[in-house]
Amino acid sequence: MDSEEVKKHKEEKEKVKKLLGEYKQKVNKEMEKHVEELEKDEKLKEVLREIEEAQAKHPGEKRKASKSITEINEKHWDELYQGDIELSVEQAQYLLDTLGTIAHEIGHSLGFFHEQERYDRDSFVKFYADNIDPRNYNAFEKQTIETSDNYQVPYDLGSVMHYHAKACDVTMNCDNDGFQNPDTCTTCICPQGYIGAKCQEVDIGGYAPAGIANTCGGNILFATPNWQNINGQIGSSDFDSEIDYAYCHWQIFPDIGKTILIEVLGVGVVCGDGCIWGNTEIRTAANRGATGVRLCCRSDLGSSGKLTITATNGYALISLYSFSNIQRFHIRFRQY
Numbered sequence: 001m002d003s004e005e006v007k008k009h010k011e012e013k014e015k016v017k018k019l020l021g022e023y024k025q026k027v028n029k030e031m032e033k034h035v036e037e038l039e040k041d042e043k044l045k046e047v048l049r050e051i052e053e054a055q056a057k058h059p060g061e062k063r064k065a066s067k068s069i070t071e072i073n074e075k076h077w078d079e080l081y082q083g084d085i086e087l088s089v090e091q092a093q094y095l096l097d098t099l100g101t102i103a104h105e106i107g108h109s110l111g112f113f114h115e116q117e118r119y120d121r122d123s124f125v126k127f128y129a130d131n132i133d134p135r136n137y138n139a140f141e142k143q144t145i146e147t148s149d150n151y152q153v154p155y156d157l158g159s160v161m162h163y164h165a166k167a168c169d170v171t172m173n174c175d176n177d178g179f180q181n182p183d184t185c186t187t188c189i190c191p192q193g194y195i196g197a198k199c200q201e202v203d204i205g206g207y208a209p210a211g212i213a214n215t216c217g218g219n220i221l222f223a224t225p226n227w228q229n230i231n232g233q234i235g236s237s238d239f240d241s242e243i244d245y246a247y248c249h250w251q252i253f254p255d256i257g258k259t260i261l262i263e264v265l266g267v268g269v270v271c272g273d274g275c276i277w278g279n280t281e282i283r284t285a286a287n288r289g290a291t292g293v294r295l296c297c298r299s300d301l302g303s304s305g306k307l308t309i310t311a312t313n314g315y316a317l318i319s320l321y322s323f324s325n326i327q328r329f330h331i332r333f334r335q336y
Contacts, residue, residue, distance in 0.1 A: 012146070047102045101184070103160045115155070115162035119143050124155040133172070136182045139163065175200045177289040191289035193249040193317050202317075206248035212239050216248030216320060223254045223335035230331045235278065235322030245278070245323045252316040254335040260284075260311035262318075264301060266330035270322075271297035278322035280329040284311035292317070296327065 116125065119142055132140060140163075156162065163185070172180045174188035178199030181187045190199035208214035216234040234246045254260045262282065270277040275296035283292030293309065301307045309316075320327055 047106065100160060105183070107161050112161055113143055113148060114139055115157075115159040116140055117143050117148075118150060118155060119145055119148060120150070120155060124157070133180055136180060136185065139182055174198050177287050192247070193251070193283070193319055194288070202251045203249050204251075206234070206246070208234065208246040209239075209241060209244040212236050212246055214246070214248075216246075218248040218250050221250060221252045221333075223252055223258065223260050223333055225334060225336065227332045227334045230318070230333070231328070232280070232318070232320045232331075233326060233328035234320050235324070235326040237325060239322065239326075240324045245321055247322075248320045250318040252311070252318070252333055254311075254314065256314075258335040260316045260333055260335055262309040262311065262316060262331060262333045264295060264307040264309070264329065264331050265305070266298075266328075267295045267300060268298065268326075268328060270325045270327065271299075277324040278320075278327035280327065280331075281319040281321065282309055283317040283319070284309060284313060284315070286313045288315070288317065292319075295329070 115121075116127070117140065121127070121142060127140065129137075129140075172185065172188070174180060174190070175196075176191060176194045176199045178188035178190040178194060181189050187197045188199045190196070193203055195201050195203040202218075202220055204218040204220060206214050206216050206218045208216075212235065214234075216232055221228065221230070230250060232248060232250065234248050239246070252260055252262075264280070264282070267280050275294045277296070279294040279296040281292045281294045283290065285292065293307075295301070295307070298305070316333070318329075318331065320329060
């Protein structure tokens with residue numbers, strides 16, 4: 001290399017060194033907030049024990065994550081992030097269902113790319129771009145020598161950071177307008193009101209934060225030619241939260257080819273512009289993930305005090321949300 005290239009190379013090394021120092025400080029600071037909760041998780045502790053055992057077998061340069069929870073040897077992972085760092089410790093808490101998933105998400109939390117994103121990956125695996133769902137393509141984008149350093153570690157087909165051969169292919173179908181989870185590629189991210197690996201179930205169980213009774217009684221209902229009534233209520237008079245909320249869902253199905261007729265006869269209790277404190281939401285659109293009609297004030301029902309909604313797409317999903325105090329509704333429905 002000429003003198004100018006050497007100078008540039010040194011500058012890049014200093015930049016990376018500085019970024020890694022800042023990264024270490026961020027890891028320590030953010031992990032302090034979560035360490036107590038994370039240390040209680042047995043699966044997480046098992047992964048950290050395995051990392052520590054591997055470290056003991058292959059001693060090298062170490063960098064503490066926080067409170068000596070673990071010490072990560074740089075060479076045990078495929079790549080280090082070398083750019084602007086947006087730390088996401090929550091990734092380490094995401095989908096704590098298997099040890100492999102936990103280890104994978106810890107890797108991301110520490111700033112590691114996927115193994116298949118290495119700049120030399122084409123020398124070891126065949127990548128079929130047309131088989132990848134475009135929404136998940138970012139998990140396969142190759143890095144460059146400038147953005148990553150492999151530390152002379154050979155490409156590892158068995159790395160915990162490596163996707164399997166069919167990860168994120170286009171064969172993963174989600175029900176109810178959910179979409180493929182780019183982190184796991186084997187589950188779906190569901191619209192509110194739906195749960196299950198493929199969003200195939202209605203979330204009738206509902207949820208209420210600690211201290212709030214979950215008694216709203218969500219359900220799956222079937223329309224008939226006769227009127228049926230639903231009275232929903234959720235929250236409590238002393239409930240107020242800026243970060244959590246209570247919810248409950250009811251889904252109505254008609255007979256094939258029939259239309260659901262819904263009459264909203266009452267909503268409340270807390271009324272506000274944009275229904276920011278809670279609302280009754282009614283979804284009837286073909287896209288089940290699209291936001292529906294949201295109601296929280298008596299005036300939302302018009303001068304007659306009754307709002308009529310028709311559902312022609314084979315379902316109606318009624319959701320009740322509360323961020324503060326109580327929300328309730330009185331609705332009746334039938335099919336025709």
